[in-house]
Every structure is written in structure tokens, then in C-alpha cells.
Amino acid sequence: MSCWSAARLNKKTITVNTLTVMLVLAAFFQLIPLPVYAADVKITSISSTSGKVEDPITLTGTINTTNGEYMILFGNLTVASGFASGNIVTCTFSVPPLPRGNYTIMLRDVNASIDSEPLTFQIETNYIVKVEKPQPPYQFQEGTTTINITVNVTGGIGETTYTANVTVRTPANETFWKLTYVNTTNIGMGNTSLRYPEDFGVNAHTNYTGIYTVYFNGTLASDMFFIGLTDRTEYHRGDTVRIKAVGYSSLNGENVTITVKLGAETIARFNHTVLGDIVEANWAVPNNASIGNYSLSIIPTPATKKVDDAQVFAVPGFEVRIVSQSLAYEAVSNVTIKVHDFEAGKTYNIVSGVGGVASIRLEKGAHKFTAYFKKVRVGEVSVNITGELMLNLTCQITNLKITVENEQNPEVKIPFVSLNLTATYTTELDGVRIENEIDVTQTDIEGSARFVLPILNATYRLTASRYGRTFFNGTIPELKPEAWNNVKISCPVKSLTVNVTDANNSPIPGALVEIQDVMGGLYDAKFTNSNGQVSFNCVFGIYNIKVSSRNAILNQTTTEIFDEKTVTVRCLLYNLPIYVRVVDYFGQPISNVNVTLERGGVQLGFKLTNANGLASFIEIGGTLTIKVYLAGQSQPELSVTYSVMEARSEANPIEVKLSRYVALAGILVETAWFATIILIVAAIAIFTALEVARRRFK
Template identity: 30%
Template sequence: MYKNLPKKGKITIVFVTFLLLTTLISSLLPNATATPVEIVSVTPESGQVGDVVRVIGQIDTTNGPYAIFFDEEKVKNGTAVETMVNDTFNVPSRQTGSYDITLHDMTTTNNATAEFTVIEIIVYCQTRNKYDQKPLANVSVDVYVNTTYITSGKTNETGWTNFRLDRGNYTFKAFWNEELVGSINGSVTGNVTDYMLQRTFYIESELAHITIAVNDEAGNPLPFINVDLTSSKPETLLFETNSTGIIATNAFTNVSYTIESRRYGYLFDTTLIENLTYTHDGKDRINITCPTYNLFVYVLDSKEHALKNVEVTVYEWSSERIAGSKFTDSDFGSVAFNCTFGRYKIKVYNTEWGHKVVLNETELDLIEDPFFFAVHSRISNLDPSVKVVDYFGQPIPNAQVKLERKFDEEYVNVANLTTESDGTASLPKIGGDYRISVQVMGEYCEVRPIYLSESNVIEFKINKYVTVGGYPLQIAQLITYTSLALLITTFALAIAYRKLSKTIKKEKTAPKD
């Protein structure tokens, strides 16, 4: 077809075809125009970390790709509609301050920038007594937008809590023990100062702050006291005093309360507070005194006799603090104390050896006045003894008995005894942990630890000894002595027999008259 065309015509056809192909290809590619990259608007121009920001602008390239950067961090990318960009992103984590938002044409690499300010919005809320404006601690504050719950916090010791919120209208509701006690509506608006927008709201509440202090009659604080507040409200408020004997709490206003105080589960005081609109009697402190009772302790020995001149010490049960220490009198074995209502440990000591020997340890609840309490020392006034016998069960007299008493973790020698003719030796009348060592003829034969708790005879059987004529001999010695005696006896009998035989022979050989 083209063979008959002149050369000039062929060149013209090729050129036209090239132009058509170029036009077709360029129509299929994004078109870069002379329109500059531009950010038309950033909404909002300031906000907090996490807020949604909308960027409206245009790029050079029709239907071209773009990216949005926040402070050099890519936060979004997409494709333009024609040359228009309308997109959103979330503000990344940054300190408060001014930052650049960059719209980047990925085809032409051209950019446009706009400024965005990262701010912080802090809303402070304080809960107060509606009547005397005193701050209220430990109150829960919930934040709502209309009826939608947003967040919550709890007030500190000065009644404050704070929230990070956006601009807008909010409802702040104060709750205590899950009951609504106050609310306020507030708008978070205003100018930003130093990248900060702060608003403060005060919530007047139907609550009063009260402090309850529990002390003994001497004014000493009492910890671990259980205090219950009951009222017409369905829930009883339960508390425990701290190490300084204090409870600091809130209570509903316009409500009468009954305060019951217990120590170790026993009630010792009931206080009524009527119509708690203000703090009690214009004060913020309710003082409760735990009473002092008379305690009489009687100490009896193992035979139910009064135990005289022993030390009785009373310890406060929880703190181990000494509440009193006295010696029993010589008539009734008794002693008297004045102690605060509560629980105590009673320890009875014997001190005659220069060490404190615990005769008994017990507990009591002092909940009556007066209170009489008997302590039985089962290890006092005992009649124990040691008996030392030989292999055949015969008593060994003059055996040495060493008696050691355990004080704390150490044994101390308290007596050196000698057995009588019946093999016995009397032990001390105070029981407890002992270590008894027995010597026969100066040789240690047995050492035995023992706990003395009754009037019995402790027998030591020394199998290596036998008693002969009241004198102890080792069995080996006895065998030796017996063998030697038998040998001597046999030898003597042999000699006597020999002499007798000679005499008989002489008599037989002598001439007859």
C-alpha cells in the first residue's frame, strides 16, 4: 500500500502516527499541571495528641499520589481526585509546641506546609462539702457528654482530680459508695496559654469529711480498731484505725449515724451523730475513748495452791507492749492490774535461778470490769526424782547427777546431786526443759534431755554396773574378781586336797602295834 508513495509521503505518515501514539499515551498518564502544591486549610489548627486533623489542599499531578507528614513523620498517603486532596490523620505523640504539616506530591516531589499547634487541655475538678466548702477526698468523679460516659477519676487528699479532655460541653458527676452526691455542667473552652488550656470546676457535694480518733484513757492512739458507721442508708461503712488510731472518711450529709467501735471483735463504745450537715459540732474530729478495766490474776501451782512471789507480766496482744508487771502476794498468789479493754497475753515467770523461767503463758479477752482470771502453772510445785539402778534393777547409791536447765537456747547447770542409798535424788520443784547427766564412779554413763511436767520418778538403768554390798562394780570387774576368787579357791582346794592325800597315805603305811 505504501510502496507506491514517494519517500516524502512515507515520512509524513510516520510522523503523524508518532504524534497520535504520543497523544494516546500521555492521555493515559497522570498529568502534571502548572498548579502549585498548596494546603488550603487545616482543621483544627491546634489540638491534642490523638485528635483527628483534616487537611484540604491540592497537588501538581492530576490523580497523582500524595503523602502527608507531621513533623517529618508520615501520617497518611493517598491519591488525589484530579488535583484535590481532602484527607484526615491522627496527631502522633509529641510534646506541646508548634509543628509543620507537609503535603507532598510524590510525582513532582513538590511540597506545601502549614503549622499545627499541639496543646494540652487539662480539666481540674474539686469536690467540696456543700455546706462548709471543705474538700472531700476519695470521691469518684465521672465525666459524661450528654449521657455518654467518657472517663472517671478519684479525688486526692485535697479533693482534686484532673482529666485530659477535648473542647466541648461536659457533665461532671460525683459519686461516693456508688451513690450520686453532686454534679455540675461545664464547657471546656477558652484561649490557649503556653500551649495549655486549663479549666477548673467545683462540685458541691452532699458529703462531709470526718475524722475519728480512738485512744485509751491515757491518750495513747489505738490501731486496728474496727469502726462501723450505720445509718438509714442500706450499706454499713466499715473502717479500721491506722497506726495513729485515726480514721479519715466521708459521710453522707443530712443523715444520722451510729458509730460502733470494736476491739478484737468486742463492742466497747457506741456514739450517735445526728444530722451530719456540718462536721460534728463544728469540728472535723470525733474522739472515742476505749475504757480501762480492772484485771485480777490468780496464779495456782500443780496442786491448786496459791503460787507466791512469782512475776506476772501482761502484754498487749497485738503490739507485745508491756501493760504491767508485778509479783504475786504471799497470801493468795494474786496480783491486780488496770488495763485497757482488749486482748492480752499473760506470762508467769519464776526468777529464783537468776533467769526468767516461763511457768505458763496464756491469753485473755478483757471485756468485763472487774475481770478475774486464774492461771494454772502445771510445772510448779512438782515432786520429781531421779533413780539410778544397776543391771539387775538394784539401786546404785552415791551416783552423781548433774542437772542442767534450758534458758532460751542454752543449758545452764543448776544442781549437782548425789543419789541416796535407795538410788534416788530429788529434782527441783519447777518443771520444764532439762538435761540430766549421770555419773557412776566418776564415769559419765548417760545424758538424757527431758521435759519435766509431772511428779514422777525418772529411772536411769546403768547396765554396765551391778551393786555388791552397796558398792557399784562394773560387770567386767565383777567377772574378773569372781574368776580370780574361783581360781584362788580352786588352787586352795587343790593344795588342801594334796595335803589331805599325803596324810591319809602316811596313816595307811604306819606299823601297827
């Protein structure tokens, strides 16, 4: 092989290899989607640039990779991660537990390995003091010996000691303090615990009722706790109120008076003997106790006590939600519910709102719920309340469906019937009165109407009418305690006889007579008999009557049918004599041409014109198409549309002019040819006259 051939082969090989590599790379890039770089990696906003450990921070930003993964770096810690929405990043994170100082926050596009410009965030030292309190409704009582207090430092200097002056201020403005120390870890966090009153000196106490405030180094942080006379802040009927007061050593062996009041009313007052330093007594909440805030006091107050022993506690009751519903389990709003508390002898009024729900707080014991709708009692139920409750109160309220049927054929339902329903009932709420209420509607296309939420304890009178004419006026049967009460009434049927005649009052047999209720829905159609007569049984109403024959409308009219009725419909267009005269350009009759009548594209008949150019028909009038065909033509020479509303006799025919033709001795000549012949003849005549004149004078 020559060098030239080898070089040539080598070039071919290189070319093939290059194309192969390009195809492989193209396929690779089609199969492996690459990140889309559409935006800068940056933090666009941050809710705060300083804060304390565990504060929530909201950050927004953008990354290059569409829907790509991101990370939020707080110093060297990852505090949030996820995937962008498009190129937008929005996230919330908490300030991590780190010593106080300045830190950088960066947004990282993980796919592109690109970080945003850093933002500076300052962690501030947070001082916290917290009192461990009983779970509500329990509370501390006078004489409590151990109340745990925790002191915390976060975001402090790492591995250092903070001095904490913890001070407790009593309701009498006395202060007791304790100096303690908080050692922080390498992340700037530390805590210590104290117990009040034992860690705060021999004089510290819990002898006063009221709020005690705890301070950390003055105003750096604070918390509070309450010391009461009772073991709880809330009670229910039958519960025992445990009362304890201390600091009564000066009255040892003597009686003190404990008083419980609801507003200005004294509920209980009793004496109790002081034993040593303590007043400790129990009082049972009465079974008829009303809901409210009660005040409790002890007198006399020893001279050593700087705060009177008085406290408020609550008898809050339980939340009771009453759902008023009909017999169809539908929510009913605007139901007045009288709630009678048998134990307290009190009655409360509430009204159901959206969703039929009414809420009230009730205490333990027997209660009766009486429901009134439109001031008529519709339901009652008695319940013993022991806790929170959801109560379904079923009311004697139903739904009423009125269906109007054809008197002769109940399968046929009558639409668009006006219904007037009058309810008469006796109210029992706020006085006894007889009330009338009117509800108006009409039947739908299926012949039914629905009256929603009628009460059972009422009488109902129904009036039904069509086109303002009443056909039913009576009392409907007593409603039953069911979800739906269905009542059917009949609409009367009246006989309608239609006589169809022509212009000469002669009957038209085989005519199609259609009747349609003006409001729609009801329809019937029949053909007249040999006497031109047809009969219908029509539901009470007003009807459109349409008479047609051979697809042509002969006449239309409207009639009221509220009694037996006979209607005569004269059809002046029926079997009219129709003469058509075909003439040429000069109005001369053209004989032996085919004249065809059509209606709506349907041929009615055809005739040849006579010597007078006339073709006669007996047809139904209206809009007709007249087509004229010349001998040997498959397409009409002329087609015109004409409205025939009266007889067209031989003396008054419809004239159709074929302007393209002139009749010469029974032969049709096109007008253009005729004009040419005339011109030629005229030219010959003129030439002859001139030639004769020339020879005469020669």
C-alpha cells in the same frame, strides 16, 4: 676477647632484645583493644527493594566489629551511619533524590573496612500533583480566581522534559485541562506551577460548591480541593459566617432565600438581593447556637448552575476537660457532672473516669457545672467558656481517719478494731431518696483506719467492736470541709486480777505474769506480790495469760475481758518434790554420787545421793536435764532429759541407771571388770573342782 666469647655475648644480646620486644608488644596489645570479629558483614533483611524518592527503608544486618561503626551506601551516597548494637545493625533511611534506575545498597564495617555483598534497589519515577489549600478551618469560596497547583516529578530521567496534562474535574463533572512541561535536573527531579482557573481556559470556573479533583496525566497522580459557600468550615457563637455564591446573573436584582438548618430545625431564613452575578451576605452565629453540623442553602438555583448551592459547616464547640477532685486534691471517678448551658438552655450529663477526668465540647458562653457523687450534690462552679479549658472541679468530698485510743492512756492506740461506718444521705439526682451505705474496715497496727471519699452532706454512725463485742455505737461529729477529718474514739479498759497458786492452792509470790492480746499488739507483764496476786488494766478483748518462774513456764490460759474479772491460775508444776534414784547395772542403789538438775542449760541445784541412792529436790517441773557426776569427775557420767509433770516422791522416784558400773561393798566397779572377775573366779572354781576329782579317783 675470644671469638667463642663474642659469639656467646652476641647470643645473649639477641635473646635479651627478643624478650624485650615481646614484652613491649604484649603491653601494647593489652593497652590497645583490637576489634572483635564475631560475625560476617552482611545485610540480613530490607523492607523493600524498590521505591520512590523519600520513601522510608528499614535495613538490618551484621558487621564484624562488636559495637563498631557502620555506614549504609546507596550507590555512591552515604544515606545512614552509626554504631552497631553488639554486631547487629538496624537503621532506617530515606530513598535519596536520584534518577530512576537500579542502584546498589551496601553495609560497610568502617573499622574493619569490609563491605557486604550489594543488594539491588530500583528507584521508580514518582508523579505528584498538589493543590495549595487554605489553612483549616478556612476554605475556598465560589468565585475564587487563583488556586495554585504544583506538578512534581521525582526519580525521573535526568535532564529531560516530561509533558504533563493537568485536568480539573468540577462537581458537575465538567473538565478543564492545561498542557504543561516539567524539566528535570541531573538527579531526575523537576516541577512546575499552574493557577486555576486562569490557566485552564476562559470557561474554567469555581462557580459550584463541592469537590474539584485535579489529575496528572490521567491516573498518574491526583489531588482535590473544596469550593464552598462560606469562608470557613467551622464557627463559634458570635462569629460571622461570610457567604458568597456566583453565577446568579440571570437573577440580578432579585431576591434569593438563604436558609440555615440544624438537622430538621430551621435556625435562620432570610432574603438577600442578587447584585450582578454574586450573592454575598453575612450571618452571625447566634449566641445560643447548639453544637452540631449546620446546613446552608440558597434558593432558587439559576438554570445555568448545574449544582445546587448547599453546604455543611460546623459549630464544634471547644474541648473542656473537667477534673473532679476531693478536698485533698485527689482525683475522684464516677462523679456525675450536669453541665448547664445558660445561652442554649440545655443541660448535658457526663461522668468522670480514670483520673477523675470527664470531657465535653461546649460553645462560648456561661455554663454551670454541678457535681454529684453517689447522687448527692457535692460541688458547683460557673464558668464563661471562651476557648479550650481544663477545669478543676472541687467536690465536697473528704477523707475520714478513725483512731481508737486506750481509754486511760490516749497515747496507746488499739489495733485490729472492727469498724462499721453507716452513711445516711439524701440523693438529689434522679429523684429525692434517703440512702444508707455501709463501709467496713479495721484499724491497722497503729490503731487507725481510713475511710476514703466520704461526702460531707451525710450523717455517719460508727460501730466499733473487738472480738465481736461492741464497745462504741454512736454518731460521729459532722464532717468539716477539710482534706482530712480526724475522729478519735476510746476503747474501754477493764480490770483483770490474776491469782497464781500452786497445786496446794497456796499463793506463788514473785511469779512473772504476762498478758498478750490474742490478735497481737497489746502486751503487759508484772510480778505477783506476796499474796501471789497481780492486777492489770486491760483493753476490751481476749488475752493469753502466761505464768512463769525462774525461766520456766508454769501454766498458760486464755480469758475474755469484757468486764471486770478475776482469774486464778493454778500452777501444778510449781515446787514439786522431785526424787532421783541412781542405781547400778543390777538396780542396786549407788550412794555419794552428785546429781545435778538443769533447765535450758542453767543449773537449778545439786545433791549427793544417800545410802538408798536417792537425791531429793524441790523444783519447778517441766523438761529437766538430770546429770550424774562420779567423785572426781568434771564431766557427767550420764545426762538424761526428763519431763516432770507431777510430784516424784521417795516411793516413786525418777530412776537413773549407770549401766557401766556395779556397786560392790560401796565401791563402784565397772561392769566389764566385774564380769572379768566373775569369769576368773568361775574358772578357778571349775579348775579346783576338776583337780579334786582327779586326785580322788587316782
